[in-house]
Amino acid sequence: MNKLLTMVAGLGIVLNSGLALAxxxxxxxxxxxxxxxxYSTTSGGSTRSVTATSNEIIVQELILSTLTSLDSGDVAVTTPETEAEMKFRLTNNGNGNEAFILNTSQPTxxxxxDATLTNIYIDDGDGVLNTSLDSVYDANNPxxxxxxxxxxxxVTGNIPGGLADGDEAAILLSALSKTFADANQNNPTIGAVVSGGDSGTEAISGENLEQISxxxxxxxxxxxxxxxxxxxxGLGSGTGTQPIPGAEVDYTITVSxxxxGTAYGVEIVDPLPSQLRLKDYTDPSGGIIMVNGNPTTGSASNSDGVEYNVTTNEITVNVGDIDAGDPDTVITFTSIIQ
Structure with missing residues (x-):
């Protein structure tokens, strides 16, 4: 126990100075x-040595975690909306294998x-929410x-109808070490100690309860x-609209x-299938893509906000900010069936 107390005291010094170890x-x-x-018993005499009994310290589990929002800011929703979503990352910055109890709440x-919070889904690794593939978080088996x-x-939730533009619902999220939860310590403070840590150790909290909103x-x-x-x-017979190799396909993309309010940073991405190529894409100008009636090039320089990537066969148009009620943005280009 003395070793543990000594270790905790040492940790207290580091933690209070802003522990940033991972x-x-x-x-x-x-x-x-x-x-x-x-030593020797006489000057210049033979040397003797004494070795102390080996001192052993068992490294205890340090509980540290970080919750991070993966959304760029507040999450825009409509009224009503089903399964609106917020995206987060939970990182284990401690030195042991640890599970965490995730808890959501809303201020009074x-x-x-208030949104009706529905589920927490654990990503399956692709970074995209798919409620049929991503597993539902189980607080009993995190x-x-x-x-x-x-x-x-x-974190998903349903948004009620009849709300006004700009109405907000705050969502609070916390991550509690399961080791501390099992010890009925639901709001640990820095330096708190419980049994049941990884590899038979004590668990020491290196933080207050981790929270984000x-x-x-x-x-x-x-x-x-x-x-x-x-x-x-191009055959000049019949309807002239047969989708055959060499035929031109004119596309029109309209964004309204x-x-x-304002839609910020509007970007249109159109990945063309392998059976299509942008007309004249081998030209140094990169092929012509019309934006609101103005000819632009799909060159890799992207100086006009328009790019055609020959490798990925993808067209990208950066429009910028669009205010509600502005005229539609219209993009046209011609591709060739290979």
Missing amino acids: GGTSAGTPIQNTATVT SGDDF PVIAPDDDIVFW NKFIVSDLNVQITKTSSIND VTGS
Whole structure:
């Protein structure tokens, strides 16, 4: 017990100075240290030595974690909306394998409405929420996270109808070490110690309860995109619209912004299938892509916000900010069936 108290005291000094270690020596690792003194009984005489009994310290588990929002800011929602989502990452910065109890809540005041929180989904590794593939988080059996590893997850909720533009719902999220939860310590403070740590050690909290928040914010901003096509087979007979090799396919992409507010950083990406190529893409100018009636090139320099990537066969158009009610953005280009 004296060794543990000494270790906790030492940790207290480091923690109070702003511990930023990640992982570190694994919990349960023995550290052995032996000191030796040498001497002689007469000046210039033979040397004798005495070795102290080996001192062993078992590294205890340090609980450290970080919650990070993976959304760029408040999450825009419509009213009503089903399964609106927030994305987070939980990182285990401690030195032991640890599971964490995730808890969501909403404040009783200070915002405009409550969402009906539905589930927490653990990402399957592709970074995209798919409720049929991603597993539902189970607080009774939370995933164990290795030191310096993390999980990505989503918090989902339903947004009620009848809300006003700009209404907000704050969502609070906390991550509690399961080791501390099992010891009925649901709000640990720095330096708190419980049994049941990794590899038979004590668990020492290197932090207060880890918490983060984000907001659902109602926006009646509505961005829509449509894509239409027409074909010219170049044969000059029949309908002239047969989709045959060598035929030209003219595409029109229309982006409209309605409601109120501004759509920021609007970017249109169109990955063409392998059976199509942008017309004249081998030209140094990169082929012609019309944006709102103005000819632009799909050159790799992207100086006009338009790029055609020959390797990925992908067209990207950066439009910038669009205010609700602005004229539609219309993009047209011609491709060739290979």
